[in-house]
Amino acid sequence: MNRRRRRTPAALVRAAPGPAFEITLDGRALSALPGQSIAAALWAAGVLSWRTTRQSGRPRGAFCGIGSCFDCLATVNGVPNQRACLVPARPGDAVTTQEGHGRADLTV
Amino acid sequence: MPISPSDTHDLAVIGAGPAGLAAAVTAADLGLTVALVDAAARPGGQFYRQPAPGLGAARPQALHHSWGAFARRAARLDVHRAAGRVRHVTEHHVWAVTRESAHWAVHAVTGPDGAQGRAEVAARKVLLATGAYERQLPFPGWTLPGVVGAGGAQAMLKAGLVMPGQRIVVAGSGPLLLAVAGSLAAAGASVPVVVEAGGYAGYARAPRTLAANPRKLVEGAAHAATLRRYGVRIRTHSAITAVHGTDRVEAVTLTRLDRDWRPVAGTGVRVPCDALAVGHGLVPQLDLATALGCATRRCPDGTAALVLDGRQRTTVDGVWAAGEAGGVGGAELAVVEGELAAYDLARRAPGGALLRRRDRLRRFAGAMAAAHAPRAGWSDWLGADTEVCRCEEVTAGRIRDAVDDLGARDTRTVKLLTRAGMGWCQGRVCGPAVAHLAGETEPAAGRRLLACPVTLGELARE
Ligand SMILES: Cc1cc2nc3c(=O)[nH]c(=O)nc-3n(C[C@H](O)[C@H](O)[C@H](O)COP(=O)(O)OP(=O)(O)OC[C@H]3O[C@@H](n4cnc5c(N)ncnc54)[C@H](O)[C@@H]3O)c2cc1C
Ligand code: FES
Numbered sequence: 001m002n003r004r005r006r007r008t009p010a011a012l013v014r015a016a017p018g019p020a021f022e023i024t025l026d027g028r029a030l031s032a033l034p035g036q037s038i039a040a041a042l043w044a045a046g047v048l049s050w051r052t053t054r055q056s057g058r059p060r061g062a063f064c065g066i067g068s069c070f071d072c073l074a075t076v077n078g079v080p081n082q083r084a085c086l087v088p089a090r091p092g093d094a095v096t097t098q099e100g101h102g103r104a105d106l107t108v
Numbered sequence: 109m110p111i112s113p114s115d116t117h118d119l120a121v122i123g124a125g126p127a128g129l130a131a132a133v134t135a136a137d138l139g140l141t142v143a144l145v146d147a148a149a150r151p152g153g154q155f156y157r158q159p160a161p162g163l164g165a166a167r168p169q170a171l172h173h174s175w176g177a178f179a180r181r182a183a184r185l186d187v188h189r190a191a192g193r194v195r196h197v198t199e200h201h202v203w204a205v206t207r208e209s210a211h212w213a214v215h216a217v218t219g220p221d222g223a224q225g226r227a228e229v230a231a232r233k234v235l236l237a238t239g240a241y242e243r244q245l246p247f248p249g250w251t252l253p254g255v256v257g258a259g260g261a262q263a264m265l266k267a268g269l270v271m272p273g274q275r276i277v278v279a280g281s282g283p284l285l286l287a288v289a290g291s292l293a294a295a296g297a298s299v300p301v302v303v304e305a306g307g308y309a310g311y312a313r314a315p316r317t318l319a320a321n322p323r324k325l326v327e328g329a330a331h332a333a334t335l336r337r338y339g340v341r342i343r344t345h346s347a348i349t350a351v352h353g354t355d356r357v358e359a360v361t362l363t364r365l366d367r368d369w370r371p372v373a374g375t376g377v378r379v380p381c382d383a384l385a386v387g388h389g390l391v392p393q394l395d396l397a398t399a400l401g402c403a404t405r406r407c408p409d410g411t412a413a414l415v416l417d418g419r420q421r422t423t424v425d426g427v428w429a430a431g432e433a434g435g436v437g438g439a440e441l442a443v444v445e446g447e448l449a450a451y452d453l454a455r456r457a458p459g460g461a462l463l464r465r466r467d468r469l470r471r472f473a474g475a476m477a478a479a480h481a482p483r484a485g486w487s488d489w490l491g492a493d494t495e496v497c498r499c500e501e502v503t504a505g506r507i508r509d510a511v512d513d514l515g516a517r518d519t520r521t522v523k524l525l526t527r528a529g530m531g532w533c534q535g536r537v538c539g540p541a542v543a544h545l546a547g548e549t550e551p552a553a554g555r556r557l558l559a560c561p562v563t564l565g566e567l568a569r570e
Contacts, residue, residue, distance in 0.1 A: 007296030009269035013159060014166035033269075035160025040268025048253035048272060048356055048383075055501045059355055061253050062272075063498070063537075065260025066154070067147070067221075068241050070532035071498060079223075085264070086221045088160070 021091035025050065032089040039065070039072050039084040042095070050074050050084065054100040073098055113195065113229075116211050117143040119453055120231035122202050122396065125153015126439040127431025128237030129181055130446030131453075136188040138454035143229045144185070145197040145214060147222070151182055153239055153431075154259065155439040157266040171266050171291055173327065177443075200227060205234055205396050205427075212426065233426050235449055236397050236414075237442075240390035240432035243411070245280075245486055246504070246541050248494045249351025249360075250386065258288045258387035271297050273383030277360055279303035279348045282389035282480040283438075286331040286342075292385070293338035300341070300379055303362055305369055305388070305486070307344040310479025314471075321472045323440065348384060349376060349489045360384055363489070370485030389480055390436045391540065397433060400424050407435050409477035410540070418463070420449035428453060437473030444469060487544060496545070497538040499531020507545045522546045 010017070018034040023041060032041035039062040042050060049059035051073050062072040062085045072084040075096040084095070119135055121128045124146035132144040144151075150158055156178045159165040169175030188194040200216035207213075214229040242259040249255065256264075256272050258280055264270055275298045278289040289302045311318055318325060335342065343362065349371050350361035364375040392413045394404065402422040403415040413435035420428050430449045431442035444466045451458035490496070492505030510516040510525040519535070519542050522528055528542050529535030535542065 007294070009265055009271065009295040010163075012170045012295050013168050013269065014170075015159065015269060016164040016166065018162050018164065034162025036163070036268045036270070040264055040270045043264065043268070043270040043272055053501055058251065058501075059253050060251065060498075062256065062264065063260060064242065064257045065263040066241065068533060069257075069498065069537050073532075082223070083221050085260075088220055 021089075023089050023091070023093040023095060025095045026097050027094075032093075036089050037085050038074060038076060038082075038087050038089045038093065038095060041089045042084065050095065051098045052100065057099075115141070115230070117141045117195070117229070117231040119143070119233050119235060120145060120205075120212060120214050120229055121235045121237055122146075122205070122214065123153065123237035123239055123431070123433075124148065124151040124196070125237060125239045125431060125442060126155050126178070127239070127433075127442035127446040128153070128235070129178075129185065130443040131235050131237060131430055131450045132194055132446075133181055133184040133188060134447045134450035135453055136193040137184075138450060138456055140193075140450075140454055142188075142194045143197055143214070143231055144194055145200050145202060145216065145229055147199065147201045149198050149220070151185060151196065152178065153442075154263065155442075157263055159267060159269055163269055165269070170294070173330070174439075181443075197227075197229060199224075200229075202396060205400055207400075207426075233428065233453055235420075235446075235453065236402075236422070236427065236429040236433050237431045237446060238393040238396060238433050239442075240392050240436055241536060242284075242387040243389045243391045243482075243540050244386070244537050245388045245482060246494055246496045246538070247347070247349055247351075247489050248491050249353075251495050251498055252351050252353055252357055253355065254353070254357030254383045255351055256383065256385055258285055258385040259390070260387075261383075261385040262288045262291055265291055265295055269295075271295060271383070272385070273357070273381065274298065275300065275381045276383040276385055277301055277303065277348065277362075277379055277381045278385045279360075279362075280387040280389075281305040281482065282387065283328075283476060284387060284390070286328075286335065288385055288387075289340050290331050290334040290338075293340055294334065299335075299338065300381065301362070302335070302340060302342045303346050303348055304342065304344045304480075305347045305365055305482070306480045308479065311475060314475035317468075317471045317475045320468050324469075324472055347371065347486070347489060348386065351384060352378070357381060357383055366485065367483070368485035369483035370488045388482055388540075389477075390432060392433050392436060394433060397422065397427070397429065400427055402427060402429070407477055408474050409436065409481040411436065411477075419452040420445055421452065435470070435473060436477065437469060441466065441469040441473060482540075482544075484544070487541075496541050497526075497528035497531065497535075499533055499537075500527040500529075502526045502528040502538075504545065507542060511546055516546055518546050518548050519543050 049061040118140040201222040349363040352359040430445035490504040
């Protein structure tokens with residue numbers, strides 16, 4: 001039988017991840033894999049934005065992917081301004097869309 | 109005796125990418141005690157970014173060139189760690205390095221996001237191997253979800269095994285685009301086209317440099333073969349000048365550029381896609397170095413990099429640097445420079461072969477940088493309402509007003525008048541664009557207060 005496996009990132013590196021677990025985005029359940037950042041888990045679920053900007057309220061998500069642009073800020077378990085591309089997803093994490101400021105106590 | 113966290117190390121290496129990792133293991137081979145400090149949880153830096161262990165990747169090398177050499181170096185690191193010669197200080201974001209009476213103090217905030225706590229590492233000498241981040245030039249629509257950094261797409265794929273879409277256009281300039289397009293295609297995305305604003309002819313204009321770097325030719329040919337295999341087209345002298353979609357990317361407009369990177373009217377074609385991975389080369393990460401007072405130089409690609417002597421010393425006594433901090437040049441060069449620095453730190457003479465390899469690879473980096481350096485006409489593709497500063501949502505129109513009507517002539521004045529560059533990223537993303545619009549040749553090398561975000565609470569404890 002000719003069963004060519006579909007090309008996926010997981011197939012490419014022959015990943016055998018640990019068991020998937022659940023996180024939520026604004027109450028909606030999503031599945032995440034151990035080791036994925038919150039941003040990666042959201043991308044895997046097809047979600048590209050989880051923040052709105054302070055002035056025009058436009059949607060934003062991960063951009064630089066390495067912790068330097070701060071576009072991916074999310075509120076995780078009630079703590080605002082977390083860089084979703086750096087923070088690992090953990091079972092039961094509640095991610096909430098961050099509107100505007102969150103809380104601006106980062107010194108820049 | 110194994111070193112303990114409170115000891116003063118012979119050497120603190122900041123950054124565990126190809127340069128820092130090579131430096132740390134070589135220095136330990138030569139008898140030094142080393143603290144290898146990095147923001148990430150695993151060694152490798154940008155190039156050897158690995159899937160998290162939980163993802164159980166049996167073949168991580170499928171996403172990397174020369175994985176074998178990295179794996180051997182990582183194994184040497186483990187041996188040195190077990191023997192107590194190297195302390196690998198992970199998830200430490202260094203925000204300052206200060207000179208104390210008898211040593212250097214490396215100040216860090218800890219945890220994946222730097223929000224857990226703080227720590228200090230003491231060392232007699234410091235090696236900066238902080239690498240680079242991606243240069244972005246704004247264009248209409250680049251803030252729409254689905255537009256991501258090319259390096260960012262690569263990083264998210266390598267670390268998290270995810271992609272931002274299924275049909276991904278790769279655009280911008282520089283050799284990284286070919287690597288990114290190759291990985292995305294191999295991982296199952298359809299990549300209709302790679303859009304390069306410059307061209308590859310510049311390489312041919314440096315035939316001797318090319319001939320002296322056969323490995324680079326092989327690398328280029330390997331990328332080309334991968335792209336052919338997956339049917340990826342390459343369009344040079346072109347750029348994405350518009351992104352279409354309301355809440356996420358649905359298509360982009362691809363436009364031809366003239367020699368000066370000005371869009372040629374009437375040449376736009378619409379390319380359907382659900383994501384765009386974009387970047388215009390890399391910018392050395394110099395915040396820690398400039399805060400220490402290390403001198404910088406201008407590279408052929410317009411970026412600022414550290415001034416280094418033949419032994420990888422910066423202009424500040426007791427501070428060395430290796431890898432992209434001394435000018436963007438790729439992972440192979442970073443490794444060579446890391447090893448060279450380690451020899452000098454241990455007061456040993458390196459082999460002549462290593463020195464020649466560094467000089468050869470540096471020349472290649474120069475030719476590459478010149479071929480992909482942004483040309484002044486690029487800002488013609490900005491609309492008045494195109495956001496330039498993503499954090500503070502400052503448009504090109506407002507920046508032009510500050511320049512034309514209010515007489516701003518440099519980044520600092522534009523920032524004071526418009527807030528461009530004042531947001532969370534401290535101008536890392538918009539810096540090159542704002543400098544260009546203000547008529548500066550290049551932003552002054554990273555003069556940021558802190559090299560990474562620190563909460564007020566952490567600073568108050570100082
Ligand atoms: C997002 C991105 C993706 C890339 N992907 C590729 C690719 O796929 N292929 C390719 O050929 N090249 C890639 N590159 C180019 C890459 O920069 C080099 O080829 C190579 O990794 C350079 O090695 P390095 O050791 O100089 O720096 P890096 O690999 O960048 O390593 C620097 C290290 O320093 C750490 N660091 C920096 N500042 C601090 C601080 N303040 N505190 C603590 N740690 C710090 C970082 O966490 C990082 O681990 C990429 C670059 C970027 C920015
Ligand atoms: S995507 Fe840039 S900081 Fe997370």
